[in-house]
Amino acid sequence: MAALFLLFSSSLYLLACFPSFPSVYADAGRPQPFQTPINRDLYHSGTDLIEKVESLVHRHPDKLTVETLKSGTGGYNADVTVVTYGQSGNQSDDKSKSRILLDFGQHSRELITSELALRIVSILGEEQFLPGMDHDSLNLENLVIKLVPLENLNGRKLVEAGKLCERRNGRGVDLNRNWGVDWGRKEKDYDPAEEYPGTAPFSEPETKIIREIATSFNPHIWVNVHSGTEALFMPYDHKNSTPDGLPGQRMRALTEELNMVHCHGHCKIGSGGTSVGYLAHGTATDYMYEAVRVPMSFTFEIYAGDKTLNEDCFKMFNPVDQTTFERVLDQWCATLFALFKLGPREIDVHSTKMENSLDQADNRVDVHL
Ligand SMILES: [Zn+2]
Numbered sequence: 001m002a003a004l005f006l007l008f009s010s011s012l013y014l015l016a017c018f019p020s021f022p023s024v025y026a027d028a029g030r031p032q033p034f035q036t037p038i039n040r041d042l043y044h045s046g047t048d049l050i051e052k053v054e055s056l057v058h059r060h061p062d063k064l065t066v067e068t069l070k071s072g073t074g075g076y077n078a079d080v081t082v083v084t085y086g087q088s089g090n091q092s093d094d095k096s097k098s099r100i101l102l103d104f105g106q107h108s109r110e111l112i113t114s115e116l117a118l119r120i121v122s123i124l125g126e127e128q129f130l131p132g133m134d135h136d137s138l139n140l141e142n143l144v145i146k147l148v149p150l151e152n153l154n155g156r157k158l159v160e161a162g163k164l165c166e167r168r169n170g171r172g173v174d175l176n177r178n179w180g181v182d183w184g185r186k187e188k189d190y191d192p193a194e195e196y197p198g199t200a201p202f203s204e205p206e207t208k209i210i211r212e213i214a215t216s217f218n219p220h221i222w223v224n225v226h227s228g229t230e231a232l233f234m235p236y237d238h239k240n241s242t243p244d245g246l247p248g249q250r251m252r253a254l255t256e257e258l259n260m261v262h263c264h265g266h267c268k269i270g271s272g273g274t275s276v277g278y279l280a281h282g283t284a285t286d287y288m289y290e291a292v293r294v295p296m297s298f299t300f301e302i303y304a305g306d307k308t309l310n311e312d313c314f315k316m317f318n319p320v321d322q323t324t325f326e327r328v329l330d331q332w333c334a335t336l337f338a339l340f341k342l343g344p345r346e347i348d349v350h351s352t353k354m355e356n357s358l359d360q361a362d363n364r365v366d367v368h369l
Contacts, residue, residue: 035164036315042325043111043318044118046156050081053121053149057083060125069212071205076171078154078205082213085124085145094144098344101219101294102147102336103210103284106175107167108155110227112303112318112328117149117225119329120336130333139341146217151175151206165313169206173198176224176283178207181290182238183282197282210284214292221296221343222288223336227317229276231268231301232258232335235289237280242271247295250346254296257342262335272299295347302332 044052057066065084070077088094104117122128124145126135150156154170168174173196177183180201202208214222232255235243242248255269268275272285289297305316319325 033311036312036320038111038160038164038314039320042320042322043115045160046105046114046150046153049114049118049150050153053081053083053118056118056121056125056127059127064121064125069209071208073203073205076205078169078209080148080151080153080206080209083121083147083149085121085143085147086140087144097142097144098221098347099217099219100143100145100221100223100340100343101214101217102145102223102225103151104148104225105150105152105156106206106224106284107226108152108159108169109165109167109313110317111156111159111314112227112325113225114150114156115325116302116329116332116336117147119333120147121149123333123337130337131330133334133337138337142344143340145340146213146219148210148213151210154206165311167194168196169204171204172196173204175204175206176226177281178202178204179211179282179284179287181282181286185238185279185281187279187281189278195280201282207284211287211292214288214294218292219288219294220347221339222285222292222294222298223339224284224288224299225332226299226301227303229268229301229304230263230266231272231275231299232263233268233270233272233275233285233299233301235271235286235297237272237283237286237299239279240271240274242274243289251296251298254339254342254346255298258335258338262331262338268301296343300332300335303328 054066057064063085065087066081067084068079068081070079072078086097102117102120105111105114119128123130124140129135130138152169152175155166155168155175158166158170174194177195177197178201183201184197186195198204202211234248234251234255242252252269259265259267259269272283273279283299285297285299288294303317303319305318307316309316314320319328
């Protein structure tokens with residue numbers, strides 16, 4: 001039984017943002033395991049991080065803009081801050097640019113992802129620089145980048161108040177199970193303390209806001225940034241396969257290159273559903289690929305903590321010392337800026353195939369399976 005439990009725990013760990021963990025709150029009678037507290041010297045609070053992003057943007061109005069989108073339902077409200085880089089306001093200029101949408105902080109316990117978002121905004125504003133790279137060599141002039149630094153601010157506040165293993169939003173819904181592709185199907189090991197998908201697809205204001213950003217912006221590249229393992233995942237999360245044909249080949253080639261150059265070959269690649277051995281239903285990346293028709297849709301997992309830890313969630317999902325913290329931010333800034341350079345080349349936004357793909361996006365429909 002003990003062996004079975006260990007097997008179960010370790011396999012769940014590998015699932016990172018897919019997984020379930022035994023709930024720390026489930027058994028009040030047993031001794032509580034040690035939980036490493038949030039290192040406040042390294043990590044901002046969610047509110048401070050958003051304030052820092054906003055003031056950074058306001059120092060560089062020529063490059064960056066910021067807005068806060070609001071949505072609510074049944075007395076539950078969410079604010080989502082969105083940063084935009086490179087929008088000129090001239091529609092014909094912007095139409096020829098590649099559009100990239102990045103989402104951070106969807107799972108509230110994965111604090112490191114929003115710190116990465118802040119670092120990226122700082123590099124875009126030229127207040128910080130990639131090690132060994134000058135700004136001009138980043139080739140950003142033909143890009144519009146939209147970036148959500150912290151999708152799940154309500155959930156983040158619960159983590160900061162001591163629920164260090166919380167990954168859901170402020171009312172218990174897993175925002176990476178609340179999307180309309182293959183929504184609501186449950187694996188036999190499904191744990192509602194982790195993966196509750198909500199009452200319906202898009203029941204949650206945070207999900208509605210991200211969908212609205214995606215459908216109006218119509219990106220060529222989507223990246224959902226998580227932590228818990230190190231991986232460069234492509235669709236699908238809800239089945240054991242990757243997309244057929246050219247789109248699948250392009251995403252695979254790109255993730256293979258990023259893995260070799262920036263992850264020393266040790267990141268998992270392939271589909272989320274295949275690579276973690278566990279299917280996830282109603283995920284954002286599957287929706288972006290299937291319904292919004294984003295030709296390159298990814299989930300990047302940026303940090304794997306010590307897998308022998310049990311319920312020590314801050315340490316399982318986030319670096320706790322400054323050296324590792326800086327190494328993770330440097331590595332994944334380099335990975336994302338490499339994606340900004342290589343991705344548009346790979347899809348060639350001016351090609352006929354791309355135009356066909358965008359035409360399909362204009363006819364998009366919600367898929368509620
Ligand atoms: Zn996650």
